[in-house]
Amino acid sequence: xxxxxxxxxxxxxxxxxxxxxxxxxxxxxxxxxxxxxxxxxxxxxxxxxxxxxxxxxxxxxxxxxxxxxxxxxxxxxxxxxxxxxxxxxxxxxxxxxxxxxxxxxxxxxxxxxxxxxxxxxxxxxxxxx
Numbered sequence: 001x002x003x004x005x006x007x008x009x010x011x012x013x014x015x016x017x018x019x020x021x022x023x024x025x026x027x028x029x030x031x032x033x034x035x036x037x038x039x040x041x042x043x044x045x046x047x048x049x050x051x052x053x054x055x056x057x058x059x060x061x062x063x064x065x066x067x068x069x070x071x072x073x074x075x076x077x078x079x080x081x082x083x084x085x086x087x088x089x090x091x092x093x094x095x096x097x098x099x100x101x102x103x104x105x106x107x108x109x110x111x112x113x114x115x116x117x118x119x120x121x122x123x124x125x126x127x128x129x
Contacts, residue, residue: 010053011067013119014060016040022118023054026085027070062120071128075104075111078125082115090114090122 013019020042024031030045042054052068072078079089079102089103090113099105104113112126 006050008050008053010055011063011121012055012057012060013117013121014057015118016042016054016056018118019054026082026087060119062116063122066114066122066124068121068123070123070125072125073127075113075125075127076102079104079113082125087115090116 016039020031020033023029023042023044032043032045032051034041034043039056041056044052044054046052070078083089083102089099091099091103092105092114093099096108097105099113102113103115104111110126110129112124114122114124116122
């Protein structure tokens with residue numbers, strides 16, 4: 001039934017203006033505003049052609065899992081560039097998953113580093129294996 005559908009994903013934020021600024025200016029993604037009655041939705045455009053919807057939700061609760069993974073050639077370089085733009089990386093110290101001083105997990109699967117958007121949703125940069 002859904003084999004040939006063009007499904008898309010979406011997630012909520014508590015402040016659409018902050019989200020637009022972050023995704024457009026900090027991450028450098030193409031972001032379109034879509035008026036929807038009295039509110040505004042955002043449409044993120046990433047490689048592959050299927051947009052990701054961001055919608056405002058007054059009682060937004062941040063996702064407790066990674067909602068977007070951004071593959072990069074060099075995780076350390078991506079972390080340094082995002083840190084320079086004010087992005088703060090998460091730090092974890094759990095069995096099998098300990099981040100270094102920059103917030104990067106290395107040597108246990110793909111190198112990966114997690115950060116949050118202004119609404120607290122979790123994102124990552126990772127080196128594909």
